[in-house]
Amino acid sequence: MAANTPSQVARELSRLIAGEIEVRDFPWLSNYERRALGALGMSMLKAGKYEVAMAAFRVLIDLEPDIAVHHLMSGHSAVLADDVPGAFSHFGRAIALSSQDERNRDVAAEAFLARGDLLLRVGRTVEARADLADALVRLTDPVRRRSIEVFLAN
Numbered sequence: 491m492a493a494n495t496p497s498q499v500a501r502e503l504s505r506l507i508a509g510e511i512e513v514r515d516f517p518w519l520s521n522y523e524r525r526a527l528g529a530l531g532m533s534m535l536k537a538g539k540y541e542v543a544m545a546a547f548r549v550l551i552d553l554e555p556d557i558a559v560h561h562l563m564s565g566h567s568a569v570l571a572d573d574v575p576g577a578f579s580h581f582g583r584a585i586a587l588s589s590q591d592e593r594n595r596d597v598a599a600e601a602f603l604a605r606g607d608l609l610l611r612v613g614r615t616v617e618a619r620a621d622l623a624d625a626l627v628r629l630t631d632p633v634r635r636r637s638i639e640v641f642l643a644n
Contacts, residue, residue, distance in 0.1 A: 496526040503530065507545050524550060531563060540571035558588035558597045565604055574612065581605035589624070599628035603638075 505511045531546030547564040554560060565580035584601035588594035606621030619642060626638045 496530055499523055499526045500530055503527070503542065503546055503549065506549065507542065524553065528560075528563070531567070535563070535567060535570065538570075540567050543567040544571060556587060558584045558591075558594050558601070561587065562597055562601050562604070565601070569604070569608060574608065577608055578605065581608065595628050596630075599625045602628065 502511070527546050527550060531543045531550070534540070534543035534546065544564060544567040547560055547567055550557070550560040551564060561580045561584035565577045565584060568574075568576035568580055581601050581604050584597060585605065588598040588601060591598075602621045602625035606618045606625060609615075609618035609621060622638050622642060626635060626642070629635050629638070
């Protein structure tokens with residue numbers, strides 16, 4: 491059975507969260523439905539429903555484990571849900587998948603920024619500075635670049 495709308499995808503996702511179905515029951519998702527699932531995850535992040543967002547991104551990771559942006563968004567979900575080890579794991583995977591691929595330059599920059607921020611929060615300043623320096627070489631936005639340059643100069 492294929493879901494044709496984001497609301498149908500959301501219904502299936504709620505069944506997944508409730509334990510009524512398994513992730514393996516999602517392979518029928520088309521590209522449109524996968525984008526809808528990603529959009530649902532993003533909207534759930536904005537709405538503060540981190541468990542639902544994590545479930546959406548987890549399905550995407552299970553279906554497409556080598557897509558860096560899924561890991562990046564899972565990392566953000568984990569941070570917001572106070573799952574620091576999970577966040578480090580997902581940001582690290584996003585970095586591993588994206589940092590060597592020029593087509594994923596933006597994802598790599600965002601993953602380095604996010605992990606650097608998290609490292610600062612837990613007091614690991616030396617590692618945070620290294621991640622922020624890695625983000626700096628990938629960022630194209632001059633305002634964000636300048637902000638990081640100022641931080642690293644101190």
